[in-house]
Amino acid sequence: MKIFLIGFMGAGKSSIGKLLAERLNMNFYDTDLLIEKKERISTNDIFQKYGESYFRDVEKKVITEVCSNCDNSVIATGGGCVLNDENVFAMKKNGKLIFLDASLENIMSRVANDNSRPLLHKVSFSDRHLIYERLADLIVNADLSMESVCNQIVCALSHDKNPFYLIAGPCVVESSEQIDSISQQVKNLGATHLRGGTFKLRTSPDSFSGLGKDGLTLLMEAKKKTGLPIVTEITRISQIKDFENVDVIQVGARNAQNFELLKELGKTRKTILLKRGFSMTVKDFLLSAQYVINEGNENIILCERGISSFEIYTRNTLDISAVPILKKLSGLPVIVDPSHAAGKSWLVESLSLAAVAAGADGLIIEVHNDRNNSRCDGEQSLTPSEFENVIKKVLKIRKTI
Ligand code: PEP
Numbered sequence: 001m002k003i004f005l006i007g008f009m010g011a012g013k014s015s016i017g018k019l020l021a022e023r024l025n026m027n028f029y030d031t032d033l034l035i036e037k038k039e040r041i042s043t044n045d046i047f048q049k050y051g052e053s054y055f056r057d058v059e060k061k062v063i064t065e066v067c068s069n070c071d072n073s074v075i076a077t078g079g080g081c082v083l084n085d086e087n088v089f090a091m092k093k094n095g096k097l098i099f100l101d102a103s104l105e106n107i108m109s110r111v112a113n114d115n116s117r118p119l120l121h122k123v124s125f126s127d128r129h130l131i132y133e134r135l136a137d138l139i140v141n142a143d144l145s146m147e148s149v150c151n152q153i154v155c156a157l158s159h160d161k162n163p164f165y166l167i168a169g170p171c172v173v174e175s176s177e178q179i180d181s182i183s184q185q186v187k188n189l190g191a192t193h194l195r196g197g198t199f200k201l202r203t204s205p206d207s208f209s210g211l212g213k214d215g216l217t218l219l220m221e222a223k224k225k226t227g228l229p230i231v232t233e234i235t236r237i238s239q240i241k242d243f244e245n246v247d248v249i250q251v252g253a254r255n256a257q258n259f260e261l262l263k264e265l266g267k268t269r270k271t272i273l274l275k276r277g278f279s280m281t282v283k284d285f286l287l288s289a290q291y292v293i294n295e296g297n298e299n300i301i302l303c304e305r306g307i308s309s310f311e312i313y314t315r316n317t318l319d320i321s322a323v324p325i326l327k328k329l330s331g332l333p334v335i336v337d338p339s340h341a342a343g344k345s346w347l348v349e350s351l352s353l354a355a356v357a358a359g360a361d362g363l364i365i366e367v368h369n370d371r372n373n374s375r376c377d378g379e380q381s382l383t384p385s386e387f388e389n390v391i392k393k394v395l396k397i398r399k400t401i
């Protein structure tokens with residue numbers, strides 16, 4: 001495998017590249033150093049004496065050499081090497097391009113103390129930024145510490161596999177009969193996981209807030225009977241010990257910035273399904289994930305579940321563009337919750353299909369066997385037969401993309 005680090009001078013490509021290579025047990029190369037070795041003078045002097053086009057020619061040769069040799073390497077590239085189509089083609093063909101995205105402010109303060117490399121002003125920051133953004137297979141936030149930047153990359157690389165999560169079940173576990181019946185039905189229809197809340201954070205203090213530990217016991221029984229892994233929401237740190245047999249721990253929208261909870265979950269090795277908060281930007285959301293990753297837990301699934309907006313026809317506004325953005329910015333699996341976005345059962349199918357077409361790695365859908373009498377979110381829950389219909393169409397879309 002080859003990893004090409006791209007981005008502006010001062011984004012930390014060399015220092016992060018070295019650290020990353022060490023962490024991944026890979027070799028490290030810096031194309032500017034290879035150019036200097038080849039020419040036996042500094043890059044600055046090459047520019048001064050022979051000009052930029054000469055430099056670009058040597059750079060192209062170096063990129064070609066690196067692409068055909070240098071296996072198992074992290075390669076820090078010169079900031080301008082993406083301006084040449086042949087370089088781009090060769091790098092794309094031979095490895096992954098990771099854009100270290102640092103803010104202009106940070107870049108300027110870092111390069112201000114470094115006169116060893118030539119500063120180029122031909123292409124503006126924003127034009128160049130667009131090029132990096134477009135070409136990158138993964139974009140990482142390079143304004144964070146070197147350790148955090150490396151964590152983002154290592155974590156993203158470990159999520160390269162391609163599973164599809166089909167998580168289904170009631171909003172809340174209500175009784176043994178209810179969860180037994182629904183779990184069996186969704187399993188038969190192709191669900192990969194059973195969902196069901198038992199510690200519920202309700203907007204009104206008078207609403208049913210779940211069966212608590214008894215609900216966990218019911219979920220474990222359903223898991224035993226169906227073999228389906230369990231997804232259920234945690235609401236506070238003290239519950240972690242009770243979640244030992246839960247397969248995927250959900251952090252709900254209301255707790256998405258409960259950093260103390262996220263840090264504690266980062267110390268476990270459980271898969272964490274992290275939902276986006278109502279008012280969180282994509283960047284806020286990724287920083288929440290970073291709290292988990294930095295404690296050593298890379299098993300995270302991000303979930304877009306709709307955000308608050310001026311539109312009130314739907315319960316939340318599903319931010320479809322967050323799907324490809326989150327994938328590109330994190331490399332983590334990204335799933336969509338059409339149920340809490342829509343708030344209406346008849347909309348769930350359309351939102352599910354849109355999510356899958358946009359590249360979602362899965363769906364978490366509320367399904368109920370008696371939604372008119374459900375104790376929570378019945379109006380947005382699908383009947384098992386509606387769920388079956390959605391699954392059929394989802395699989396068709398997945399085949400065509
Ligand atoms: C849920 O999935 O049951 C839930 C409460 O979702 P959210 O946290 O996204 O509102």
Ligand code: MN
Nearest residue numbers: 171366376377
């Ligand atoms: Mn719900």
